[in-house]
Amino acid sequence: MAAQPPSYKTLASLSRMNLLYQLQSRGTMTVNDLAEAAGLHPNTAREHLDRLINDGFVTCAPEPRDSKGRPKMLYSAAGGVSTELGSIRARKIEAAQERAEQLRRLLLLPAGQPALAGCTGPAARRQLDALDDHLDQAGFDASVAANGEQVNLHDCPYSEMIKDHPEVCGVHYRLIQGVLEQADGPLRAVGLNLIDAPHLCVIDVAPLPAERESAKSARLDTSNGHFLRSREPR
Incomplete structure (x- = not known):
């Protein structure tokens, strides 16, 4: 039997597909909110999310906050242009x-x-x-x-x-x-x-x-807030 493709092994799990569906439908969520929406224990949800992150289907970042203490981790479905080097x-x-x-x-x-x-x-x-x-x-x-x-x-x-x-x-x-x-x-x-x-x-x-x-070829000049049109090389 031929080996299953790597991403198939990740997406063949109904629980992981459900987590991905929740993120695509609802946007950024915490692990507790995700676990409740998907009917999973938070620890189980974390394990599935780690697998989705490792395959590039989900991203994770700490919640922005000014106060001290450990910030919550926010999960999102991967999307948009991939510009982060090494991601x-x-x-x-x-x-x-x-x-x-x-x-x-x-x-x-x-x-x-x-x-x-x-x-x-x-x-x-x-x-x-x-x-x-x-x-x-x-x-x-x-x-x-x-x-x-x-x-x-x-x-x-x-x-x-x-x-x-x-x-x-x-x-x-x-x-x-x-x-x-x-x-x-x-x-x-x-x-x-x-x-x-x-x-x-x-x-x-x-x-x-x-x-x-x-419009996609335009870039924002953050010094004055105006869009500058990128010129094509001649």
Whole structure:
């Protein structure tokens, strides 16, 4: 029997999926609030949260406070652009890109652009590399549709869990959205279609509108509060 992918081992736990669902739905929470919402003992919740943190699905930070004493730890679903050097999310994205480039060289494939409508360039390729790696690590058999606008997920490895807990589909969809956002590029997941669940689900992928992509290239000058437009190299 083939070894199960690392992320699949983490996400195959209903308790961990429930904790992730609570964080995605409610936002930042303490371990006690999470444990109560998920119906777990706080110590059990901590163990599951540690596993989710180690795989980059959850982040944890101390509660800001001015008074003395040990601050509470606040847990959040990982999301947004991964800019923290050395973070788990940043390392996973970098490793995914390296593996994809190695495979392209091994197969003598051109370092070409992703075949998604309206999207070319290294940023989109980095996003697709990160998404492909995430889906592979999570146990999905995925392929990009011929029209370049959908990612097909075949034979869901979580089908038994989904029978009684359909919200698991939403958790995975938000994870996919998060991967594309964390890799920081023009692509976004814009729809989940359960065509023949659990045998075939389709993720719609599309580029950001030009004006939103342009806004992303702006940076804030904190000295005067004005936005400065980043210039493209000539």
